Amino acid sequence: MLSITDFRTTMPTGMELRQALPRAQMNIEDAAEKIRPLMQEVKARGAVALRELSEKFDGVRPEHLRVPEEELSSALEQLDSAVREAMDISIAHNRAGHRAQVPSERVTEIMPGGIVKQRWIPVERVGLYVPGGLAVYPSSVIMNVVAAQEAGVGQIAVASPPQTRFGGRVHPTILAACQLLGVKEVYAVGGAQAIAMFAYGASGEAGIDPDPLCQPVDVITGPGNIYVAAAKRLVRAVCGIDAEAGPTEIGIIADKSANPALVAADMISQAEHDPNAASVLFTDSEELARKVEAEIVPAAQATKHSQRVCQALSGPQSGIVLVADIASAIDAVNAYAPEHLEIHTVEAGEVANQIRNAGAIFVGPYTPVPLGDYLAGSNHVLPTGGTGRYEGGLSVMAYLKPVQQIEYQRGALEKMARPLTAFADAEDLPAHEEAVNCRFE
Numbered sequence: 007m008l009s010i011t012d013f014r015t016t017m018p019t020g021m022e023l024r025q026a027l028p029r030a031q032m033n034i035e036d037a038a039e040k041i042r043p044l045m046q047e048v049k050a051r052g053a054v055a056l057r058e059l060s061e062k063f064d065g066v067r068p069e070h071l072r073v074p075e076e077e078l079s080s081a082l083e084q085l086d087s088a089v090r091e092a093m094d095i096s097i098a099h100n101r102a103g104h105r106a107q108v109p110s111e112r113v114t115e116i117m118p119g120g121i122v123k124q125r126w127i128p129v130e131r132v133g134l135y136v137p138g139g140l141a142v143y144p145s146s147v148i149m150n151v152v153a154a155q156e157a158g159v160g161q162i163a164v165a166s167p168p169q170t171r172f173g174g175r176v177h178p179t180i181l182a183a184c185q186l187l188g189v190k191e192v193y194a195v196g197g198a199q200a201i202a203m204f205a206y207g208a209s210g211e212a213g214i215d216p217d218p219l220c221q222p223v224d225v226i227t228g229p230g231n232i233y234v235a236a237a238k239r240l241v242r243a244v245c246g247i248d249a250e251a252g253p254t255e256i257g258i259i260a261d262k263s264a265n266p267a268l269v270a271a272d273m274i275s276q277a278e279h280d281p282n283a284a285s286v287l288f289t290d291s292e293e294l295a296r297k298v299e300a301e302i303v304p305a306a307q308a309t310k311h312s313q314r315v316c317q318a319l320s321g322p323q324s325g326i327v328l329v330a331d332i333a334s335a336i337d338a339v340n341a342y343a344p345e346h347l348e349i350h351t352v353e354a355g356e357v358a359n360q361i362r363n364a365g366a367i368f369v370g371p372y373t374p375v376p377l378g379d380y381l382a383g384s385n386h387v388l389p390t391g392g393t394g395r396y397e398g399g400l401s402v403m404a405y406l407k408p409v410q411q412i413e414y415q416r417g418a419l420e421k422m423a424r425p426l427t428a429f430a431d432a433e434d435l436p437a438h439e440e441a442v443n444c445r446f447e
């Protein structure tokens with residue numbers, strides 16, 4: 007079921023290594039070309055286009071694109087008590103984790119009478135995407151909303167696909183999570199069309215919706231399938247986004263001390279998200295590789311979402327990478343930059359310290375990815391497709407702008423007049439020096 011890439015005798019380096027590792031064939035650029043026209047439709051025709059696109063991609067035409075407030079409150083009233091309790095724990099853990107990320111304002115005295123203040127200002131309005139195609143993700147409501155709230159964002163809007171099973175409404179657990187967190191602006195809009203609605207704003211349909219239906223936002227965050235990730239890439243010129251958090255990936259570094267049943271279970275757990283999900287094992291033990299394959303085949307066939315799990319595990323994006331030693335496994339992982347990385351080796355903490363590129367790192371056999379998906383207090387919205395080489399997971403920083411505030415007194419500016427004149431002369435910008443010198447004439 008899992009393909010084998012054998013680097014034990016020779017391992018490529020640099021660009022060649024990146025290309026030799028298991029990766030999905032469908033790339034985000036191809037997906038972007040497919041959805042570009044539909045995003046222009048939303049920009050031009052607002053709610054009318056949103057309803058047409060829902061019919062085409064979600065198989066249902068939502069009556070209310072903007073979810074009425076009564077739907078939100080009744081969803082929370084009807085929420086199962088065990089799920090409510092789990093959400094409460096997740097919210098508390100995530101609040102603690104995200105509050106600790108908020109940087110404090112800093113004032114630096116550069117010279118007597120001259121200060122630079124580093125401020126962190128939240129953006130005004132954000133659009134948060136919550137997936138709802140093959141599975142529904144109330145946990146992603148918590149991951150997005152708690153991070154935005156802890157950053158101090160004032161206006162929070164959420165979008166999630168309309169569900170055929172619920173007559174074109176957003177899934178009730180997603181609505182309940184929104185209500186629990188005090189989010190009142192929720193849209194039954196999914197996929198790339200939701201990202202377009204947030205980026206460009208959308209007019210309402212005459213006689214049905216308020217007009218405008220949705221105002222444009224400053225930042226869009228949240229996970230989704232390849233079309234959602236591609237749409238976020240396309241709107242980068244008009245608003246901020248978090249990392250490209252596309253189809254899920256798990257990388258596992260394991261040595262012969264690892265428990266093959268746990269490794270197999272964790273690879274299956276993330277494969278169940280999407281047929282395009284990737285599960286890759288990096289190991290220096292051929293014996294472990296054999297045992298994992300023996301565990302994974304029957305387990306993948308028996309699990310509830312067997313079809314998409316088997317498709318994900320046998321696709322070109324998944325497999326086993328055999329390496330000469332754990333140092334080579336670390337190099338291969340750094341070249342791959344998995345969304346999630348689990349470490350099942352002796353001295354797992356030391357291996358973790360050598361990882362440079364991964365969305366989140368899960369250390370030891372008692373820290374499986376599903377813990378981070380729901381309850382660990384870390385964020386599960388994480389970079390995929392190798393973007394973890396230069397982007398991090400969702401945090402309060404996605405919603406905060408660093409702004410420098412500068413204040414010099416007369417004496418400090420006077421001291422800087424001479425060197426400033428020299429700079430302005432060197433750049434042949436005499437009006438710059440005049441703007442300073444005129445203050446002292």
Ligand SMILES: NC(=O)c1ccc[n+]([C@@H]2O[C@H](COP(=O)([O-])OP(=O)(O)OC[C@H]3O[C@@H](n4cnc5c(N)ncnc54)[C@H](O)[C@@H]3O)[C@@H](O)[C@H]2O)c1
Nearest residue numbers: 063137138139140196197229230231251253254279387388
């Ligand atoms: N990286 C992360 O942080 C992270 C976190 C959670 C989930 N995920 C990923 O989110 C994804 C959720 O995917 P999903 O499909 O279940 O839900 P989704 O909400 O992301 O996508 C569903 C939407 O996709 C659109 N769509 C479907 N087929 C299309 C097509 N052919 N062309 C254009 N648009 C199309 C539809 O509009 C639909 O509303 C999974 O890939 C999962 O692995 C990633």
Ligand SMILES: N[C@H](CO)Cc1c[nH]c[nH+]1
Nearest residue numbers: 143145146254255379386
């Ligand atoms: N593993 C996903 C991140 O890629 C997050 C998630 C939500 N629910 C279950 N899992």
Ligand SMILES: [Zn+2]
Nearest residue numbers: 275276376379
């Ligand atoms: Zn998951």
